[in-house]
Amino acid sequence: MRQLVIDFQKCDAGRNCDHECEMECAIKVFKVDDPAQAALQIKAYEEGGGHAILCDQCGDCVVVCPTEALKRNKLGVVMIDKKICVGCYMCIGFCEKEAFMRNSDWITPHKCTSCGICVKVCPHGALSMVEVPEPAPRIL
Amino acid sequence: MSQLVFDPSKVMSIDHTKRTEYLDGLEAIRAAHKVLKEIAYTPSLPDKGYTNRSLYVNVDTLEIKEKPVTQQMKDVFIGGRGFGLYHLWNAVKPTTRWNDPENEIIISPGPVSGMTQYAGTGKSLVVSLSPQTDIPIDSNVGGFYGPLLKFSGFDALELQGKSEKDIILFIDGQKGIIRIEEAPTDPVDSHVLAEILTHMYAENEADLPNISVVSTGAAAEHSLIGMLNFSFYDRRRKCVRFKQAGRGGIGTVFRNKRIRALVIRGPKVAGDMNHPADPETIAKTGIKYHKEIRENDPHQCMMRRNGTAHIVEIMDAYDLLPVHNFQFGSHPDVHKIDSSYWQQRCTQVTVDGCWYGCSMACAKGADGLTVQTGPYKGHLVSVDGPEYENAAGLGSNCGVFDPDYLLELNFYCDTYGICTITYGTLTAFVMECYQRGILNRERTGGLEMTWGNAKDDLEMMHQMARGEGFGKIAGMGVKKMKEYFIQQGWGDAQLINDIGMENKGLEYSQYMSKESLAQQGGYALTNKGPQHDEAWLIFMDMVNKQLPTFEDKAEALYYFPLFRTWFGLNGFCKLPWNDVVPANNSEQPEAHKVPEHVQNYVDLFSATTGIKISKEDLIMQSAKVYNFQRVFNIRMGKGLRLHDAAPYRSLGPVTKEEYESRAERYDQQIITEMGLDPAGNTTEEKMAMHRQWRTGRFSQLMDAVYTRRGWTLDGVPTLARLQELGLDAFPEVVEVVKQHL
Numbered sequence: 001m002r003q004l005v006i007d008f009q010k011c012d013a014g015r016n017c018d019h020e021c022e023m024e025c026a027i028k029v030f031k032v033d034d035p036a037q038a039a040l041q042i043k044a045y046e047e048g049g050g051h052a053i054l055c056d057q058c059g060d061c062v063v064v065c066p067t068e069a070l071k072r073n074k075l076g077v078v079m080i081d082k083k084i085c086v087g088c089y090m091c092i093g094f095c096e097k098e099a100f101m102r103n104s105d106w107i108t109p110h111k112c113t114s115c116g117i118c119v120k121v122c123p124h125g126a127l128s129m130v131e132v133p134e135p136a137p138r139i140l
Numbered sequence: 141m142s143q144l145v146f147d148p149s150k151v152m153s154i155d156h157t158k159r160t161e162y163l164d165g166l167e168a169i170r171a172a173h174k175v176l177k178e179i180a181y182t183p184s185l186p187d188k189g190y191t192n193r194s195l196y197v198n199v200d201t202l203e204i205k206e207k208p209v210t211q212q213m214k215d216v217f218i219g220g221r222g223f224g225l226y227h228l229w230n231a232v233k234p235t236t237r238w239n240d241p242e243n244e245i246i247i248s249p250g251p252v253s254g255m256t257q258y259a260g261t262g263k264s265l266v267v268s269l270s271p272q273t274d275i276p277i278d279s280n281v282g283g284f285y286g287p288l289l290k291f292s293g294f295d296a297l298e299l300q301g302k303s304e305k306d307i308i309l310f311i312d313g314q315k316g317i318i319r320i321e322e323a324p325t326d327p328v329d330s331h332v333l334a335e336i337l338t339h340m341y342a343e344n345e346a347d348l349p350n351i352s353v354v355s356t357g358a359a360a361e362h363s364l365i366g367m368l369n370f371s372f373y374d375r376r377r378k379c380v381r382f383k384q385a386g387r388g389g390i391g392t393v394f395r396n397k398r399i400r401a402l403v404i405r406g407p408k409v410a411g412d413m414n415h416p417a418d419p420e421t422i423a424k425t426g427i428k429y430h431k432e433i434r435e436n437d438p439h440q441c442m443m444r445r446n447g448t449a450h451i452v453e454i455m456d457a458y459d460l461l462p463v464h465n466f467q468f469g470s471h472p473d474v475h476k477i478d479s480s481y482w483q484q485r486c487t488q489v490t491v492d493g494c495w496y497g498c499s500m501a502c503a504k505g506a507d508g509l510t511v512q513t514g515p516y517k518g519h520l521v522s523v524d525g526p527e528y529e530n531a532a533g534l535g536s537n538c539g540v541f542d543p544d545y546l547l548e549l550n551f552y553c554d555t556y557g558i559c560t561i562t563y564g565t566l567t568a569f570v571m572e573c574y575q576r577g578i579l580n581r582e583r584t585g586g587l588e589m590t591w592g593n594a595k596d597d598l599e600m601m602h603q604m605a606r607g608e609g610f611g612k613i614a615g616m617g618v619k620k621m622k623e624y625f626i627q628q629g630w631g632d633a634q635l636i637n638d639i640g641m642e643n644k645g646l647e648y649s650q651y652m653s654k655e656s657l658a659q660q661g662g663y664a665l666t667n668k669g670p671q672h673d674e675a676w677l678i679f680m681d682m683v684n685k686q687l688p689t690f691e692d693k694a695e696a697l698y699y700f701p702l703f704r705t706w707f708g709l710n711g712f713c714k715l716p717w718n719d720v721v722p723a724n725n726s727e728q729p730e731a732h733k734v735p736e737h738v739q740n741y742v743d744l745f746s747a748t749t750g751i752k753i754s755k756e757d758l759i760m761q762s763a764k765v766y767n768f769q770r771v772f773n774i775r776m777g778k779g780l781r782l783h784d785a786a787p788y789r790s791l792g793p794v795t796k797e798e799y800e801s802r803a804e805r806y807d808q809q810i811i812t813e814m815g816l817d818p819a820g821n822t823t824e825e826k827m828a829m830h831r832q833w834r835t836g837r838f839s840q841l842m843d844a845v846y847t848r849r850g851w852t853l854d855g856v857p858t859l860a861r862l863q864e865l866g867l868d869a870f871p872e873v874v875e876v877v878k879q880h881l
Binding site: 063064065066067068085086087088089090092093094096102104107108137139140 | 146148151256257349375376409410411412420423426427428429430431433434444445488489491493496497498499
């Protein structure tokens with residue numbers, strides 16, 4: 001399956017960039033001018049370094065979705081069908097990585113779909129798409 | 141108790157999509173339907189939880205009309221059970237009985253029902269005059285009917301009258317059509333009927349989850365213990381499943397009205413259909429709760445793995461599991477039907493909520509059961525649960541420890557339309573009567589009702605469904621069986637009355653209350669009869685030891701019936717309240733109330749309706765409806781102290797074997813609680829000491845609870861209490877009370 005990964009050897013958690021990855025995602029994917037709504041969030045630690053909140057396509061949300069609105073596409077990426085989703089947010093509550101997000105203006109939640117838009121704009125080349133085996137569904 | 145660890149490698153590999161199908165006759169059944177009445181209406185969505193419209197249908201005259209939901213109804217009765225009681229009060233007279241045409245069945249979901257962001261928010265409340273108790277019964281049920289009714293335009297549905305033909309009421313909330321159809325050839329039993337009707341009224345496969353069916357089965361036609369199945373479509377199993385409005389015989393009323401089914405086709409559900417006042421608070425509260433389930437449930441009750449069956453072994457370990465008609469509290473074979481078995485037997489790779497967004501997901505399912513007896517012998521079926529009540533009631537209480545037979549009993553109760561709790565308790569009574577010679581093979585028409593004889597147990601149920609033999613007698617319920625056995629001169633009247641576990645005509649649910657004074661009151665001092673919907677205190681009292689003093693118990697019998705009533709006013713399920721708790725709950729003041737979750741409910745109500753309430757307001761909302769229901773009972777000829785009396789089996793040891801099974805505990809109580817010396821006394825003498833002490837203690841509890849509730853010592857709400865609650869605005873209510881002061 002296709003997975004977005006970040007290399008913190010290269011990413012400095014936004015200290016020397018303009019969070020281009022978040023901005024590009026917010027504008028191009030979600031059509032909002034607010035990086036806080038991006039499906040990828042880079043957080044810097046005060047003591048140095050940082051971490052990223054991003055979806056690794058583990059599929060836990062697919063298991064708990066009551067409407068089967070979440071399914072893997074041909075690339076193994078977990079996609080949400082907004083027409084089926086009933087906005088229960090179990091996907092958000094059950095995501096251990098806290099990568100499923102919501103925006104107060106939308107009923108349906110959202111997350112990273114490994115589209116790769118952010119990869120192209122990272123000034124440090126810290127983001128990349130990789131192909132990894134799809135994990136077996138977990139009993140949750 | 142050590143926490144059971146879930147081992148996914150032991151889960152049985154069963155194809156949960158495989159089962160016997162019943163769709164072959166669909167077209168012929170559809171062709172036989174005849175439209176008796178059809179009207180067009182304008183569907184509407186709720187505003188802040190209310191549609192402000194109520195639907196009335198008379199199945200005799202075919203009158204279909206709308207009634208407004210008034211501000212007074214919302215202020216005093218809130219919704220759900222409150223609306224049901226309000227409509228029923230206006231429909232019946234003190235002389236009305238369950239089978240009179242004016243009796244109604246009211247279904248109301250409540251203002252919060254239909255929310256998709258918090259667990260346990262899809263409930264409907266069903267209210268009717270009960271054939272078992274002759275007073276109002278209310279039942280809290282999952283499935284999709286209630287929320288889809290509201291999203292089709294109605295806060296409540298009133299069904300009145302008695303049809304001469306079998307009919308189906310169809311509400312199409314997408315197209316705005318209400319139709320009464322004659323249904324002459326429809327199948328009778330729920331698992332067949334609901335599957336056919338779901339496919340008949342859905343326009344395509346994507347429409348299947350928008351259909352919900354309310355139905356019952358063959359045994360509801362020949363017994364007083366019929367229940368209603370509320371369906372929901374399980375997308376993963378690709379089948380229709382049920383939750384049950386079980387207690388009190390509403391399914392019997394349904395068939396007495398010749399209603400074959402209610403079918404609703406609601407709009408496609410979305411996350412904002414209640415149009416809540418503050419969706420942001422609802423979203424945040426829901427997500428917080430989902431996280432709590434993810435983090436805490438695997439270390440607490442494992443509701444997602446086991447459902448309510450997780451407490452079978454806990455009840456057994458604490459000597460509280462009903463065994464052999466509530467005689468004993470544990471059994472060496474319980475491990476065969478405890479949660480270590482059910483978590484292997486129930487399908488685990490699926491979603492088991494009975495409404496969208498229920499992360500607690502306790503509606504477990506045992507798939508791939510091949511039926512061994514009766515009309516569906518050889519069929520491959522899925523069985524919901526089993527829930528704790530079914531494992532205890534159909535299982536240990538009757539000595540049935542074979543899990544496949546237990547599942548089959550559960551399956552037939554569901555499809556025949558009878559309450560598993562009631563059936564379990566009445567069968568346990570029959571078996572004890574058989575053990576003690578009150579019944580024998582001749583009197584049962586050949587049934588050998590020995591402990592654990594599941595084959596004859598099932599045959600009794602099949603007889604109930606056919607309206608034949610001893611099964612028909614058993615289907616009258618424990619109260620009427622007691623009267624019948626005594627009238628026939630088949631045994632000692634006191635023994636029969638002592639061991640028949642009913643109060644107000646309703647059978648006890650499956651907790652042994654003998655050693656828990658709080659639960660004795662929790663069962664008997666109830667509005668509708670002994671169930672654990674109002675006051676499930678046994679766990680707090682006996683397992684968590686949170687109610688140590690007499691005053692604590694009396695206070696709990698004030699607070700919890702009111703707190704738990706509130707779930708039924710709003711369309712909430714009770715289980716998410718305390719079947720998982722925040723990790724720091726035990727450090728909170730009044731931990732047994734789960735204060736953070738109570739605040740969640742306050743917030744969810746306020747955020748839905750826009751009416752800001754506090755925790756104290758929540759209790760006051762319930763108190764209005766609870767006291768109204770008490771007065772309703774008095775109006776119908778019950779509801780006084782004498783009607784709250786408990787069978788002695790629920791208070792103490794009736795027989796020598798029972799005493800001797802706990803002799804050490806009971807002897808010690810004679811010393812510490814009664815200040816007497818058991819030495820030199822026979823078991824019979826010691827039993828007499830206990831009887832005097834236990835009945836006296838129960839009577840004292842009644843005094844304390846009635847006083848705390850603002851009632852007279854005869855159990856009548858005082859005029860001052862009615863005024864405090866604003867119920868003096870209803871002159872008829874005041875009149876009923878005045879006659880008893």
